[in-house]
Amino acid sequence: MEKSKNSSRCCVYPGSFDPFTIGHHDVLERAIAMFDLVYVSVLNNAIKHPVFSVEERVDMIQRMVDAEGMKNVVVTSFDGLLVDYAHAVGARYVVRGLRATMDFEYEFQITALNLHLAPDVETVYFMARPEHSFLSSSAIREIGSMSGDITGLVPDSIHNIIAERLRKP
Numbered sequence: 001m002e003k004s005k006n007s008s009r010c011c012v013y014p015g016s017f018d019p020f021t022i023g024h025h026d027v028l029e030r031a032i033a034m035f036d037l038v039y040v041s042v043l044n045n046a047i048k049h050p051v052f053s054v055e056e057r058v059d060m061i062q063r064m065v066d067a068e069g070m071k072n073v074v075v076t077s078f079d080g081l082l083v084d085y086a087h088a089v090g091a092r093y094v095v096r097g098l099r100a101t102m103d104f105e106y107e108f109q110i111t112a113l114n115l116h117l118a119p120d121v122e123t124v125y126f127m128a129r130p131e132h133s134f135l136s137s138s139a140i141r142e143i144g145s146m147s148g149d150i151t152g153l154v155p156d157s158i159h160n161i162i163a164e165r166l167r168k169p
Contacts, residue, residue, distance in 0.1 A: 009036035011093035012086050018050040019162045023132035027097040042077040060158045067157035083118035099128040
């Protein structure tokens with residue numbers, strides 16, 4: 001794993017991304033504009049019983065990054081504590097998206113714990129745009145598993161991969 005040489009302008013955008021939505025994409029685009037290097041990092045969290053394996057999620061996100069020519073993005077995965085991973089890659093910032101009050105309460109607790117563990121790692125939040133505020137990976141999984149149309153809910157460059165996989169029993 002390559003460590004950022006300029007950690008003051010490097011961030012980690014962590015998540016389960018099961019699958020990656022246009023809401024995630026919006027947060028990523030905004031992070032790219034703010035930071036020199038963005039690590040999109042898939043958390044290996046088997047407790048959530050993901051539909052897509054960590055490798056599949058990393059591959060899908062990398063395909064999207066390549067298709068869109070996102071030059072300052074590194075797609076990886078990690079296990080363990082987020083702050084340890086941030087230190088390992090030289091990131092001083094964590095990027096998170098907020099959709100609603102429930103997200104805020106959860107993120108507030110996580111940020112407080114992360115600051116306790118690593119006071120040098122700050123969290124930067126991007127509020128969901130209103131048109132994405134209803135969107136979640138679990139909603140995409142539910143719609144797709146019932147052969148519903150997920151067009152416009154996931155990035156075009158990985159739409160077919162996600163739709164095909166979710167239709168499978």
